[in-house]
Amino acid sequence: MSGRGRMLAVSSESDSPRVSYRMGGDLSQLTERQLYALRKRLAAGVHDPALTLRGALHSDLRQCSNERCRCRSGELHGPYTYLSVYGEGRSRTVYVPQALAGVTSEHVEATRRGEALMAEISRVNLELLRRRLLR
Numbered sequence: 001m002s003g004r005g006r007m008l009a010v011s012s013e014s015d016s017p018r019v020s021y022r023m024g025g026d027l028s029q030l031t032e033r034q035l036y037a038l039r040k041r042l043a044a045g046v047h048d049p050a051l052t053l054r055g056a057l058h059s060d061l062r063q064c065s066n067e068r069c070r071c072r073s074g075e076l077h078g079p080y081t082y083l084s085v086y087g088e089g090r091s092r093t094v095y096v097p098q099a100l101a102g103v104t105s106e107h108v109e110a111t112r113r114g115e116a117l118m119a120e121i122s123r124v125n126l127e128l129l130r131r132r133l134l135r
């Protein structure tokens with residue numbers, strides 16, 4: 001799943017034609033039933049909120065504080081993994097121990113996908129509101 005650009009087949013009921021829908025696509029082309037089906041489909045893919053972890057993972061090589069260490073001549077330590085988190089008006093970087101890199105990455109990725117899906121659900125609801133069909 002890559003969020004934007006991903007195709008979803010949307011079919012509301014057996015009597016309605018299947019249509020392909022691209023994330024971020026033109027919702028005005030969809031029928032009311034298709035919009036509700038799309039909303040349901042998107043909502044089903046949203047991750048477990050208990051796994052929410054916002055941020056961006058990155059790896060870095062580091063120099064330590066020992067002035068006689070080999071890292072001073074360019075052999076840097078690492079790579080180490082960090083999670084950059086933006087919140088409360090500032091950005092923080094948290095070290096991610098190697099043993100937790102996998103689970104951290106899964107949480108971050110699930111959160112990113114879930115938030116992309118919720119943004120899309122909001123677009124669907126906005127379209128329903130425009131048509132006076134929101135419920």
Ligand SMILES: [Zn+2]
Pocket residue numbers: 063064065066069070071072077
């Ligand atoms: Zn060093």
